Amino acid sequence: MQLERTDWSFNMAYEKHIEEAKEFEEVVINIDRVSRVVKGGRRFRFKALVVIGDGKKRVGIGVSKGADVQAAIAKATAVAKKSIVEIPIYNNTIPHEVTAKLGGAKVLMMPAAPGTGIIAGGTVRSILNVTGISNVLSKSLGSSNKVNTAYATIEALTTLRAKRDWTTTEESTNKKPAAKKSKVTQETK
Secondary structure: OOOOOOOHHHHHHHHHHHHHHHHOEEEEEEEEEEEEEEOOEEEEEEEEEEEEEOOOOEEEEEEEEEOOHHHHHHHHHHHHHHOOEEOOOEOOEOOOOEEEEEOOEEEEEEEOOOOOOEEOOHHHHHHHHOOOOOOEEEEEEEOOOHHHHHHHHHHHHHOOOOHHHOOOOHHHHHOOOOOOOOHHHHHHO
């Protein structure tokens, strides 16, 4: 038996909840069981690494712990929503080559030609799948720690600059270098 809700405020809140849930795609990258040692033995908790993205230009990442897996994922998703960043996309790829390092993890990303796809592995691939970037080359160097690799990837994406924001050197090419005095002319004076 299904209950019908005729209350308009419930219907509006329910529709808003459905729209909010569809706004971001949520991907759980990693779940770890962590423990702390207490007098009676070990206490186990779960740590979740979650990435969210709208498939256009926004992406966020969150890490959190909880008593059970669902609580850890919910808390990590809330952290990810608070840390959303917007990234520039140019022709379904990144505008320029970028490198970022965090801890022992280093991530290198390069723009790719149309039709290349996402050439990345593991954590970097999971993050790039929710960003809206469809062509990119990537290499993860150094540490294989998923949390550090994820944060290095986000740092690399935030350091990207849109093509319209690139500085040009038109002023420096129009200016002629100042004439230098030679040593001979300085010595004769």
